[in-house]
Amino acid sequence: xxxxxxxxxxxxxxxxxxxPTAGLKCAAKGGLILQSxxxxxxxxxxxxxxxxxxxxxxxxxxxxxxxxxxxxxxGRHQNPWQECNLKVMRQNNIKLARRRSxxxxxxxxxxxxxxxxxxxxxxxxxxxxxxxxxxxxKALRPQLDVVATGRYDLLLxxxxxxxxxxxxxGRTAAYHHCTLLCxxxxxxxxxxxxxxxxxxxxxxxxxxxxxVKNLFEEDSTLSCEMLMGAISAEYATHHQIDHCIxxxxxxxxxxxPGINIKTKELQTWxxxxxxxxxxxxxxxFNMIYKQSCLEVKVYMEVxxxxxxxxxxxxxxxxxxxxxxxxxKKNLIGSKFCPSExxxxxxxxxxxxxxxYELHNKWxxxxxxxxxxx
Ligand SMILES: Nc1ncnc2c1ncn2[C@@H]1O[C@H](COP(=O)(O)OC(=O)CCCC[C@@H]2CCSS2)[C@@H](O)[C@H]1O
Numbered sequence: 001x002x003x004x005x006x007x008x009x010x011x012x013x014x015x016x017x018x019x020p021t022a023g024l025k026c027a028a029k030g031g032l033i034l035q036s037x038x039x040x041x042x043x044x045x046x047x048x049x050x051x052x053x054x055x056x057x058x059x060x061x062x063x064x065x066x067x068x069x070x071x072x073x074x075g076r077h078q079n080p081w082q083e084c085n086l087k088v089m090r091q092n093n094i095k096l097a098r099r100r101s102x103x104x105x106x107x108x109x110x111x112x113x114x115x116x117x118x119x120x121x122x123x124x125x126x127x128x129x130x131x132x133x134x135x136x137x138k139a140l141r142p143q144l145d146v147v148a149t150g151r152y153d154l155l156l157x158x159x160x161x162x163x164x165x166x167x168x169x170g171r172t173a174a175y176h177h178c179t180l181l182c183x184x185x186x187x188x189x190x191x192x193x194x195x196x197x198x199x200x201x202x203x204x205x206x207x208x209x210x211x212v213k214n215l216f217e218e219d220s221t222l223s224c225e226m227l228m229g230a231i232s233a234e235y236a237t238h239h240q241i242d243h244c245i246x247x248x249x250x251x252x253x254x255x256x257p258g259i260n261i262k263t264k265e266l267q268t269w270x271x272x273x274x275x276x277x278x279x280x281x282x283x284x285f286n287m288i289y290k291q292s293c294l295e296v297k298v299y300m301e302v303x304x305x306x307x308x309x310x311x312x313x314x315x316x317x318x319x320x321x322x323x324x325x326x327x328k329k330n331l332i333g334s335k336f337c338p339s340e341x342x343x344x345x346x347x348x349x350x351x352x353x354x355x356y357e358l359h360n361k362w363x364x365x366x367x368x369x370x371x372x373x
Contacts, residue, residue: 030059031239033232034248036066039110041097043250044068046262048116048175049100054256055118057173062118063235065228065245068108070185071095072192075103075166079204079276081197081336086373089192098272101177103166104207107192111183111214113224115231117176124174126152126165133163133180136234140226141219153210154180160213180231182224183216197372202279273305273337280309285368287314289361294318296365298372302336312369319361323353327366338373345370 036044044066051062072084072094080086080096083105089096108114117129130148137146145157154163165178189212215222228245236243253260265271284297294315301309310331312324330344345366353359 030061031235031241032060032062033235033241033243033245034062034064035228035232035245036064036250037247038250039067039069040250040263041068041071041073041095041108042263042266043259044114045097045099045266046259047248047250047256048177049262050250050256050259051116051118052168052170052173052175055173057118057120061123061239062116063232064116064118065232066114066116067110067112067224068114069095070107070109070188071097072105072107073097073099074105075205075207076100076275077102077205077277078105078207079200079202079279080273081276081281081373082195082200082202082204082279083207084192085194085196087196092188092192094188094192096272097266098275099166101166101168101175102205104164104205105193106164106179107184107189108179109184109188111181111185111216111224113180113182113227113231115178115180119174119176121169121172121174124167124169124176126167126176129176130154130163130165130178132234132238133178133231136230137215137227139234140230141222144215144218151208152178154178156213156215156218159211161210162213162215164210180227181212181214182222182227183214186212186214197281197283199283200279200281202277204277204279269305269335269337273335276302276305278303281372283372285372287364287368289318289364296368298369300331300336305337306333306335307331312365314365319358319365323358323362324365326352327362327369331369336373338370341366341370341373 036047038044051064072089074080074083076099127148130152133154134146134148137144147155149155152165153161156162162181163178165176167176168174232245233243250259280301282299284295286293286295297313299311300307310328312328314324326348330348334340334344349363349366352362
């Protein structure tokens, strides 16, 4: 594998990537292989957007290789509360990202490779790309049993998923991106992709869970570097271009004008959580107070990630209705998010009942409501 830092024998990157303005059209044709120097998911997703929006892909195909630090990546139309365990993610410092393509939820870490195939909309062909990946794997290890399925997964030994696919089709440009599991943390993968939240109803796209395997489990001599080298070599042969991988820095505003705004947007709460399709949650929990247990029923409707409707049912004799109403009133309009609800309830508790027992009961109720998020 040749990683070109000098860009000798490669297209001049600045020339190739610059936005085509009225007078400046990117002249270079053929294929291009880029690899991100960043492991930041938001930067890498932003580069995908940037290439999609700014590069002239009419006569050029681009393969972009990238890896991320631990993150769960949900599809454009998904509900993170339905798809993953946000508590476990917070505890393990695993980020959450929403991508612009549709489809299901996947887990990434440095043991997972991402491949993005950019083409014009006309040349967009997912099966061709997956066949290229299969050929690359076969070239590296002929004994591997890897096949592409009708839903564009790659399966190892018939039963185990090693790659998942999603795509974005623009007006003229398109990209198909897929994962490839080399040696990701499977324990974390399965624990973060299990939602503990019950009673959610929505029209969000559900994921299709599968048994997964790392290629490393089949052959422990394989590494991400070898896999990326083999895939880029296959891509170069297929497109009759030099096998050179151009490293790119997705924080380079000079090279990618406007990239930092794109990165910031992908990091906002409004994009990650706020784009969740409207949903409702109908659940109940038990509260133990002074050796007695009572059941609390909660119903909420959440739109743009914010609580729109809220009802909390609990015995009147336990907590005066006006206190419960006060809590509901303050929850409406707040983000369905533990840090925001903690701030809201802490402010309420400061001005709330001075009576020691009522204060404790109210505090307990607030804590339980926060745990739903
Ligand atoms: N990294 C990875 N690779 C392959 N399969 C995975 C991975 N993580 C989880 N899974 C399994 O796939 C299902 C979800 O399958 P489902 O088919 O619902 O979704 C997908 O495959 C989406 C792939 C998106 C690829 C993009 C490429 C760049 S950014 S993300 C999940 O429940 C697990 O069982």
